[in-house]
Amino acid sequence: MTAAPEALARPGRLRAAQQFLADNPVIVLVGVLAVLFIVTDIVNRRDIGEPFITWNQLSTTLLVAAPLGMIAAGQTLVMLTGGIDLSVALTATAAAFATSWQGGNGEVQGVAAGLAVGLGIGLVNGIGVGIFRVNPLIMTLGTSSVTFGLLSIYAGKPFEKIVPEIVSTLGSDRFFDYLPANLLLWVAVAAILILGLRYTGYGRMLYAVGDNPVAARLAGVRLWQVRVVVYALCGVFSALGGLLLVGFTANPDLGLATPYLLQSVAAVVIGGTSIFGGWGGYSGTIVGVLILTVLGSLLTLLDAEEWQRQVIYGSIIIVLTAIYARVSGTD
Amino acid sequence: MEGAVFRPLRVSCNGMSKQTAALLEARGVAKHYGPVAALRAADLSVAPGEIHALLGANGAGKSTLVKCLSGVIRPDTGTISFGGRAVRARSPMHAARLGLAPVFQDPALVPDLSVTQNLRLTGMPLGRVRAELAAMELSVNFNEQVGDLALPVLRMLDLARALARDPQLLILDEITAALPSDLAERVFAVMRERREKGRSVLFITHRLAEVIAICDRATILRDGRDVGTMVPREGGEARIVEIMLGPEAARAEARAAELSEDDVAVAPDARERPDAVAADAVLELDGLRAGNVQELSLRIAAGEVVGVAALEGQGQDELFEVLAGERKPESGEVRLRGKPFRARHPYDAIRKGVVLVPPDRLLALLPQRSVRENVAAPHYSTPLRWGPINMRDEGRRVRHAVDALQIDMRAARQVRRLSGGNQQKVTIARWLASGFTTLLCNDPTRGVDVGTKRQVYTLLRELAADGAAILFFSSELAEFPLVCDRVLTVYGGRVTAELPGPAADEASLLQAMHGLDLEEAVA
Numbered sequence: 001m002t003a004a005p006e007a008l009a010r011p012g013r014l015r016a017a018q019q020f021l022a023d024n025p026v027i028v029l030v031g032v033l034a035v036l037f038i039v040t041d042i043v044n045r046r047d048i049g050e051p052f053i054t055w056n057q058l059s060t061t062l063l064v065a066a067p068l069g070m071i072a073a074g075q076t077l078v079m080l081t082g083g084i085d086l087s088v089a090l091t092a093t094a095a096a097f098a099t100s101w102q103g104g105n106g107e108v109q110g111v112a113a114g115l116a117v118g119l120g121i122g123l124v125n126g127i128g129v130g131i132f133r134v135n136p137l138i139m140t141l142g143t144s145s146v147t148f149g150l151l152s153i154y155a156g157k158p159f160e161k162i163v164p165e166i167v168s169t170l171g172s173d174r175f176f177d178y179l180p181a182n183l184l185l186w187v188a189v190a191a192i193l194i195l196g197l198r199y200t201g202y203g204r205m206l207y208a209v210g211d212n213p214v215a216a217r218l219a220g221v222r223l224w225q226v227r228v229v230v231y232a233l234c235g236v237f238s239a240l241g242g243l244l245l246v247g248f249t250a251n252p253d254l255g256l257a258t259p260y261l262l263q264s265v266a267a268v269v270i271g272g273t274s275i276f277g278g279w280g281g282y283s284g285t286i287v288g289v290l291i292l293t294v295l296g297s298l299l300t301l302l303d304a305e306e307w308q309r310q311v312i313y314g315s316i317i318i319v320l321t322a323i324y325a326r327v328s329g330t331d
Numbered sequence: 332m333e334g335a336v337f338r339p340l341r342v343s344c345n346g347m348s349k350q351t352a353a354l355l356e357a358r359g360v361a362k363h364y365g366p367v368a369a370l371r372a373a374d375l376s377v378a379p380g381e382i383h384a385l386l387g388a389n390g391a392g393k394s395t396l397v398k399c400l401s402g403v404i405r406p407d408t409g410t411i412s413f414g415g416r417a418v419r420a421r422s423p424m425h426a427a428r429l430g431l432a433p434v435f436q437d438p439a440l441v442p443d444l445s446v447t448q449n450l451r452l453t454g455m456p457l458g459r460v461r462a463e464l465a466a467m468e469l470s471v472n473f474n475e476q477v478g479d480l481a482l483p484v485l486r487m488l489d490l491a492r493a494l495a496r497d498p499q500l501l502i503l504d505e506i507t508a509a510l511p512s513d514l515a516e517r518v519f520a521v522m523r524e525r526r527e528k529g530r531s532v533l534f535i536t537h538r539l540a541e542v543i544a545i546c547d548r549a550t551i552l553r554d555g556r557d558v559g560t561m562v563p564r565e566g567g568e569a570r571i572v573e574i575m576l577g578p579e580a581a582r583a584e585a586r587a588a589e590l591s592e593d594d595v596a597v598a599p600d601a602r603e604r605p606d607a608v609a610a611d612a613v614l615e616l617d618g619l620r621a622g623n624v625q626e627l628s629l630r631i632a633a634g635e636v637v638g639v640a641a642l643e644g645q646g647q648d649e650l651f652e653v654l655a656g657e658r659k660p661e662s663g664e665v666r667l668r669g670k671p672f673r674a675r676h677p678y679d680a681i682r683k684g685v686v687l688v689p690p691d692r693l694l695a696l697l698p699q700r701s702v703r704e705n706v707a708a709p710h711y712s713t714p715l716r717w718g719p720i721n722m723r724d725e726g727r728r729v730r731h732a733v734d735a736l737q738i739d740m741r742a743a744r745q746v747r748r749l750s751g752g753n754q755q756k757v758t759i760a761r762w763l764a765s766g767f768t769t770l771l772c773n774d775p776t777r778g779v780d781v782g783t784k785r786q787v788y789t790l791l792r793e794l795a796a797d798g799a800a801i802l803f804f805s806s807e808l809a810e811f812p813l814v815c816d817r818v819l820t821v822y823g824g825r826v827t828a829e830l831p832g833p834a835a836d837e838a839s840l841l842q843a844m845h846g847l848d849l850e851e852a853v854a
């Protein structure tokens with residue numbers, strides 16, 4: 001019961017550093033990512049006899065990560081408002097189908113069809129959650145299920161799948177050997193999101209609605225407007241992710257984006273965005289996406305099976321949510 | 332350190348001669364949050380059977396000290412002994428077992444659960460809490476959701492919860508800030524009762540009249556250090572303010588106080604021209620009914636501060652809610668500058684320049700966001716402003732508002748880290764930054780320290796002088812004559828009397844607030 005007071009006196013510098021890290025979790029995350037890279041490198045050398053940290057592997061990692069980066073972008077925005085979108089994976093798949101279905105009618109029409117499907121599903125989600133106040137879990141699970149039902153009709157029928165040229169370039173090409181084409185899109189999206197969240201009125205409102213909807217309302221915000229827009233945006237970003245995926249695989253199938261639902265939530269949570277909303281951002285999510293991608297490579301190296309991956313991703317979400325809740329609750 | 336540590340009570344400067352073993356003795360307690368020093372080195376000693384005030388300006392470290400004592404946070408350094416034994420409370424539960432029960436500055440119950448569920452959650456015996464409430468002549472429906480209860484009720488519930496443990500030391504952090512005068516009286520009665528039983532109370536408040544009336548001794552914090560212990564009855568308010576703010580600031584404050592009193596005596600020239608008031612009435616209410624509001628009529632002119640004085644639950648909250656677009660009136664008419672005014676959403680009211688400072692600051696704040704974002708928030712509510720932010724313009728507006736209210740920006744990164752009084756100021760600052768024509772202030776100075784309160788009064792007078800119409804409610808009756816041109820007392824949802832501002836002293840207000848006719852009562 002008695003503790004020596006001296007033992008509790010921590011030097012000011014250490015305390016300041018602690019506070020700094022708590023306020024800037026991205027720095028810790030980058031550290032985690034670096035460690036993960038090194039571990040993977042060691043395992044790779046041991047098992048295959050080659051290093052993992054090479055330009056080629058880094059480039060591949062980014063190429064593989066970009067679709068998740070897109071889908072997790074939408075998920076980040078939605079989760080900042082305190083919601084969640086469980087339809088991201090099927091929205092991406094539907095967009096991929098739409099693109100390759102319309103691909104024969106020209107590139108623009110193909111891409112537009114994909115994005116329009118994303119926007120449409122997003123709007124339905126937004127109207128359900130924002131205007132009819134359906135719980136986001138239920139709403140997005142519902143649209144996801146409806147989308148799956150409709151898609152499986154099309155997937156059953158043979159039709160000519162033509163992935164537009166620009167989509168496959170964007171999804172699988174590399175410039176100068178090492179620069180993945182989809183990285184260009186990702187960097188653009190990242191810049192828009194990071195700056196947009198900080199320096200636009202809509203960004204402020206996303207945080208406000210997630211932090212305290214009652215207060216946001218009292219400040220004059222009509223919550224439904226913010227919510228409709230955010231789910232619509234999420235739909236579009238998911239569609240972009242779907243296009244990158246189908247550009248990479250060149251062959252849409254019903255399971256195209258399935259793993260990305262859990263991973264998009266995991267990336268956002270790892271990135272430090274609060275699942276209750278109001279705190280976080282896209283830079284954390286980017287690191288979260290990279291961590292998951294490298295972890296995926298490591299698990300592949302270790303011959304992990306799908307169920308083992310699921311267990312690991314699920315555990316990460318649970319453990320990190322608990323840790324973040326502790327850190328932000330007691331400072 | 333081993334075993335029990337007995338320390339003599341620090342003898343007060345006014346020569347309390349008896350040396351009693353202190354019940355609580357804190358020495359050199361310090362707490363830093365990163366670079367922010369919330370508490371530098373505070374000593375505090377509370378004797379058995381005394382009501383001890385803990386005073387200090389907003390951000391002085393009072394709540395931080397309370398959290399250290401009650402085991403919510405661990406102090407960086409310092410020793411705490413309780414009942415003669417060195418202790419370090421590891422959690423609020425542990426503190427409670429030691430005999431130390433706090434009522435924190437912010438309500439501590441989970442809003443989505445019922446009262447019963449909340450009490451079960453904390454392992455409180457329901458019967459004891461009910462008994463304590465009954466002893467205070469309060470009845471609370473335990474099946475109701477906590478989120479639906481009014482803030483004063485929640486505070487009394489928190490008090491009952493603490494009392495149910497029959498603690499050696501009861502700590503009350505600004506409990507009276509949100510209480511109307513009748514409930515505050517009940518809290519004082521409880522405190523006196525505790526003292527008679529030989530138990531102690533540590534009482535935090537910004538209302539110095541309460542300190543003089545009820546506290547045996549007072550410890551004053553300034554900037555994270557204790558700067559003196561005194562007997563309030565002997566020192567008087569002026570002395571407390573002087574120690575609290577430092578001699579220089581206190582002198583400036585005294586000057587400001589004189590000035591603002593002069594102001595009030597001169598300012599309301601509208602009163603001399605009653606026809607002028609009618610001519611440019613900004614807001615008019617005719618026979619309004621909503622919830623507890625029954626047939627309420629009033630008018631506010633541009634440049635006028637109209638006070639509404641009422642006991643708890645007489646309809647004042649509903650009145651504010653209707654005007655702010657948060658509640659639909661059942662009947663009656665509201666006109667804004669002669670045109671019918673109907674706000675279905677706060678947005679409608681704000682667009683027409685009618686803005687609200689709500690009674691509960693937790694309803695108005697974005698706790699995880701910065702002071703800047705909180706203050707600027709209303710500006711971006713409409714989709715027309717969802718584009719890029721003009722950072723320079725925003726910075727200027729926010730700085731202006733922050734300066735006007737002297738908000739402590741040391742922990743400005745997240746509003747929840749601000750001290751209670753500073754949070755309260757943020758709720759006012761946002762409307763300064765975004766502009767308005769009609770300001771609805773429902774208890775705007777809750778938890779604001781004496782110095783800043785004066786500034787708020789002056790600010791309200793200045794806003795009125797610039798043409799704003801202001802509706803003002805306060806749970807602290809002494810504020811009405813300082814701020815208002817006219818005061819309406821409301822009882823049972825109706826206006827029962829109208830007093831000119833300077834004549835609205837506590838006694839006359841109280842009478843009218845209890846629904847007594849003024850003349851009748853005098854006769």
Ligand SMILES: Nc1ncnc2c1ncn2[C@@H]1O[C@H](COP(=O)(O)OP(=O)(O)OP(=O)(O)O)[C@@H](O)[C@H]1O
Nearest residue numbers: 364369389390391392393394395742748750751752
């Ligand atoms: N978690 C935190 N992080 C950073 N600073 C903090 C944190 N909590 C408190 N502070 C700072 O510590 C200081 C003291 O705060 P405290 O709440 O103890 O003041 P107070 O005396 O209770 O004021 P009030 O009368 O306004 O309630 C303030 O400047 C506040 O900003």
Ligand SMILES: [Mg+2]
Nearest residue numbers: 394436750751
């Ligand atoms: Mg406080």
